Amino acid sequence: GAGSLIAALTIFVLAVIVGVEVITKIPPTLHTPLMSGSNAISGITVVGALLAAGAEHFDFAKFLGLMAVILATVNVVGGFMVTHRMLGKFQRRD
Amino acid sequence: MNRTWIDLAYLVAAVLFIFGLKGLTRPRTAVRGNLTGACAMLLAVIVTLFDQQVLTFGTILTGIVIGGAIGALFATRVKMEQMPEMVALFNGFGGVASTLVAGAEFLRTDDATTDVAIATAASGLIGTVTLSGSLVAFAKLAEFKFMKKVKPLPMSNIVNGVLGLVALLLCGLLVANPATDTYYWLIVLVALGLGYSLTIAIGGADMPVVIALLNSYSGLAAAATGFVLQNNVLIISGSLVGASGIILTMIMCDAMNRSLPAVLFGTLGPSADTKSAD
Structure with missing residues (x-):
């Protein structure tokens, strides 16, 4: 209903403000790891993918869910692991 | 699991994502920030499996195994300059x-x-x-x-x-x-x-x-x-x-x-x- 839309919009706007404020000064060496780490976080869409893939009957929508689970999991697992490797290099160099 | 508990776990995950992102902006806390984000993701994924909308697990498991294997393979094999x-x-x-x-x-x-x-x-x-x-x-x-x-x-x-x-x-x-x-x-x-x-x-x-x-x-x-x-x-x-x-x-x-x-x-x-x- 309209109430839940307003609640969702409220959450959206507040999260946007947090997102703007959370990134302030950041050293250039951390630009790529931050990009990579936040990219892994955008893989949160895996939650939606799980819901789509967990349906009872196998139809085209569930197939799309399976594809989404695979792609989002690559994003999440690959993203966090690549970020971890980048940061390891970063720490050794300093 | 009750809808309320799932939503509360999502709230915890969202807060951890914010702290994780914040951590990634400083050299001293960057590694911890990334791990915080990964933990938040794991929490979100696990509680989602308890959602009443999820009725079968075979497809989900297949997707996670394939996607996880590909992601891990790419992430470990790739050279630093290819990041x-x-x-x-x-x-x-x-x-x-x-x-x-x-x-x-x-x-x-x-x-x-x-x-x-x-x-x-x-x-x-x-x-x-x-x-x-x-x-x-x-x-x-x-x-x-x-x-x-x-x-x-x-x-x-x-x-x-x-x-x-x-x-x-x-x-x-x-x-x-x-x-x-x-x-x-x-x-x-x-x-x-x-x-x-x-x-x-x-x-x-x-x-x-x-x-x-x-x-x-x-x-x-x-x-x-x-x-x-x-x-x-x-x-x-x-x-x-x-x-x-x-x-x-x-x-x-x-x-x-x-x-x-x-x-x-x-x-x-x-x-x-x-x-x-x-």
Whole structure:
């Protein structure tokens, strides 16, 4: 209903403000790891993918869910692991 | 598990994502920040498996095993200097995953309300632009041989404008006819072209900035999918990445002494008034 839309919009706007404020000064060496780490976080869409893939009957929508689970999991697992490797290099160099 | 407990766990995950992102901005806390984000993701995934909407687990397990194996393989095998192109590829996958989830939900509902239809169209458009744009960025950074033969489109700004207008028109048609699935896939098709035309003219040196921007897009696509599913953790995390991604994009532009329009519309050389913006 309209109430839940307003609640969702409220959450959206507040999260946007947090997102703007959370990134302030950041050293250039951390630009790529931050990009990579936040990219892994955008893989949160895996939650939606799980819901789509967990349906009872196998139809085209569930197939799309399976594809989404695979792609989002690559994003999440690959993203966090690549970020971890980048940061390891970063720490050794300093 | 009760709906309330799932939503509370999502709240914890969202808070951990915020702290994780904050941690990633400082050298001393960066490693911990990344691990915090990974833990938040694990928590979100585990509680989702207890959702009443999840009735079977075979497909989910198959997807997680395949995706996890591919992701881990890529992440461990890739050379250090190939990291940015790997991030681009992962980012494209995340973007299109949002599109597929919104598409799956759209197929299942015949009477989408206007707000859900708008969110569905947004997810289809932004997620797919993220995919094709990221694939172009990946191919450019990987320096594939065939990329040298690919020429930028003539009058690319006009092509971008036309494709953008067609995409928006299709979004309007989808919202007006939420029972017709065809418009969604037409949006996806046009968005594939739009993502390509937006990025193909941009030079290799500017690619890190483009990847940062596309990363922001994939966050927005996830947030749009959150509106489709009415799922708070998707809305919060997606818009968090969307907003912080824009800020990081501008910081990276600034560090290269470039303005964002100059990067996006292919003006060569450093721009004169970048520093005066702040």
